[in-house]
Amino acid sequence: MSRICKDGFDKECIKEQREFFGIAYTQNILSGRWKYVILWYLKTKERRYSEIKAFLWDISQGSLTKQLRELETDGLINRKVFPEVPPRVEYSLTSKGEELIPIIDLMEEFGKKFGEQAD
16 A cells, blocks of 8 residues: 655555545544644634634644644645734635535534543
């Protein structure tokens, strides 16, 4: 089987392991401790950086900035800068990001169902 490298997937892997590629691609763009939660938080409306930071009170500024940049690079969120002083930045889901919401909703339901059960 082809390997996944830091730059993504080689063409052989995509072609020969199509089923695996779909799962691995989704996992790859959602890797990061906070990405699922950020997308879930943006599902109802656009949010300012300060709102996201307040919601994820335990995240460092550097980690939040990194996660937001990666989500933007992967085409899951939009970043809109308003020409004001001080600058205002809002984040919202792209159509690609919206496509992930049903998956995240299923994760939420799974967690509600099994999250507090003892083994």
